[in-house]
Amino acid sequence: MTKQKFVLFVMAVFAAMAWTVSPVAANHTTRTRKRLQKKGGKNMKKFTVLVCSLFLLSISGLATAGQESGLYIGGSLGQAWLDISEENVDFDDDDWGYKIFAGYNFGLIPFLDLAVEGSYVDFGEASSAEILNQDVGITGWDIFGIACLNLGPIGVFGKVGQIWWDSDSDAIQDFLDESGNDMAYGIGAKFQIGSFVVRAEYEYFDLDISDVGFLSLGVSWTF
Numbered sequence: 052m053t054k055q056k057f058v059l060f061v062m063a064v065f066a067a068m069a070w071t072v073s074p075v076a077a078n079h080t081t082r083t084r085k086r087l088q089k090k091g092g093k094n095m096k097k098f099t100v101l102v103c104s105l106f107l108l109s110i111s112g113l114a115t116a117g118q119e120s121g122l123y124i125g126g127s128l129g130q131a132w133l134d135i136s137e138e139n140v141d142f143d144d145d146d147w148g149y150k151i152f153a154g155y156n157f158g159l160i161p162f163l164d165l166a167v168e169g170s171y172v173d174f175g176e177a178s179s180a181e182i183l184n185q186d187v188g189i190t191g192w193d194i195f196g197i198a199c200l201n202l203g204p205i206g207v208f209g210k211v212g213q214i215w216w217d218s219d220s221d222a223i224q225d226f227l228d229e230s231g232n233d234m235a236y237g238i239g240a241k242f243q244i245g246s247f248v249v250r251a252e253y254e255y256f257d258l259d260i261s262d263v264g265f266l267s268l269g270v271s272w273t274f
Contacts, residue, residue, distance in 0.1 A: 120158035125248070125271025126151045132264040133177035135187055137227055146175025148265055154197070156273065164199040164206070172214075174263055187227050189261060191216035193235055204244060210237045214256055233258050246273040 131148035135141065154168030170193055178186040195212035214235045220227035239252025248271045256263040 120156055121273050122155050123271045123273040124153045125269055127267035127269025129267025131174040134262040135177050137260040142179035144177035148174045162201050166197040168197055169194045187218055187220045189218045206241045208239055216258055229260055231259050
């Protein structure tokens, strides 16, 4: 590098430094920074609005998914456990049971369904190998109030109600042929797609002559 070129290089460096610290450069840099900040602020606002909109849509979907108000009918099949205890007879057994039900669902509150449901249920027969001619069958009509918490298409529910039951036995004595009404309880879960529902539940019936547990899997359709 010649002496003349070196002098020009040094002058260019000092000129650049002077521009950097000058008010003009400072104003230019400040304006550029403000424009970038303003543009970035607008983009951030748009992004925030988008995120909030998506969040509200997802909440709305969770609140409405699985809710289908109106009349519904269905049926369930499962296993019943009967613990017979009356006078000198005391034994337990299990058998297949089924029920046919109908109800009305009130989808009035987000995430929460309230329903009234009634059904005819057959718990099968209980018998004992140690006691001859003591087969006991129990059937009944029940009504429940149901509350279901919806989490999208999946829901969990609890119910409480009454059952009006009849028992029929093969015994010569008629002390196992009775009828009455007692409390009934249940818990379960469901999966719903539109009007079609698959549900699993466990119900407990506290009868005078027997404690009955009923575990079932069923389907229903809402009109």
